[in-house]
């Protein structure tokens with residue numbers, strides 16, 4: 368049977384990475400727009416009729432999935448290099464189908480804009496990454512507080528507000544990124560003032576807020592735990608440049624430290640990576656700021672470091688696979704704790720196939736660093752786990768294959784090519 372083709376014309380869902388270790392990565396990389404920002408900007412473009420231009424859009428599979436979703440809602444989406452133009456019709460459709468939402472959880476970000484703009488949204492309950500149950504209760508309760516009637520039926524969240532939404536005071540039990548975004552993008556067109564307490568503070572969310580402000584929204588408190596939104600009657604299309612991807616920049620920083628290399632990361636925003644860079648410094652890295660980014664180098668085996676993930680500005684959960692991979696070849700013993708998701712340790716089993724000495728106990732992982740891993744076939748279970756396994760493979764003696772390359776394609780543009788440029792022996796098969 369012919370292999371099933373991915374949304375990208377040149378990618379196949381059963382592609383894998385083949386990595387020959389070991390390698391020391393040296394050179395320069397350029398980091399593009401943030402996946403977790405651009406997908407939300409794209410969804411929020413639904414809030415205004417007409418053409419919105421988003422610049423610095425990365426070439427990743429998730430952007431293609433969101434483009435397809437917007438097209439099914441009646442938008443015309445055109446890419447010209449790194450600029451995406453989304454032409455939104457006066458009355459978009461209101462249903463986000465399961466076949467797309469299951470591929471990418473960020474699809475649920477159309478929920479808030481659709482309810483606010485056209486008074487109805489039907490969005491399939493997402494699947495997404497295999498990193499815990501990831502409920503939608505905050506999204507649904509928040510929309511209800513804004514006056515929507517919401518329920519789950521046949522696997523879809525159905526939210527209706529035929530007479531529009533009204534401002535409300537909302538307090539989140541946890542600073543959920545997605546819920547803050549959905550509620551903020553709903554409240555911008557609500558009648559009156561909305562406050563979101565215990566709001567997420569991630570840079571991607573601030574980027575979304577600034578995009579909405581450029582569309583005519585009134586929002587205060589972005590980047591703080593309390594966001595205040597004064598609803599306006601309508602928004603207009605805008606132009607916006609996506610912030611750079613702090614998780615990809617972080618991936619390269621970890622790659623430098625794990626391989627005892629030296630990578631200059633152009634476009635990295637140090638102000639978005641402070642905790643992470645402090646941790647890498649504790650591991651022995653020399654971190655210096657450059658004109659447009661950061662240089663990370665180390666010339667000896669890194670030291671193991673304890674880390675607990677937290678909502679921003681804490682250590683990002685998306686970097687968890689990298690810190691576990693780093694500690695597995697570092698000098699010493701360490702403890703890594705996951706506080707954001709219920710379970711994000713599926714990839715640990717894969718890492719142990721490379722010889723890593725790791726013990727999982729609930730939300731904690733204890734790691735005994737060994738000098739070198741050894742290559743083996745492994746499988747990516749989500750975007751970051753996939754990239755983490757590739758980095759581990761770089762410091763594993765012999766050949767490692769990482770199945771499930773499509774996971775990595777969801778978030779990393781031309782990952783294999785970039786690694787090769789830095790001196791790795793990586794191919795795609």
Ligand code: UD1
Nearest residue numbers: 403473501502503504505506543544545546685707708709
């Ligand atoms: C986003 C990011 C993801 C990142 C995460 C945390 C995107 C596309 N994804 O995911 O890469 O790892 O933020 O920084 O931007 N929760 C509930 N009920 C809800 C909503 C969330 O219980 O209604 C829980 C989740 O199960 C999880 C925690 O809250 O345990 C955080 O989730 P959330 O911040 O919403 O993550 P996402 O927005 O899905």
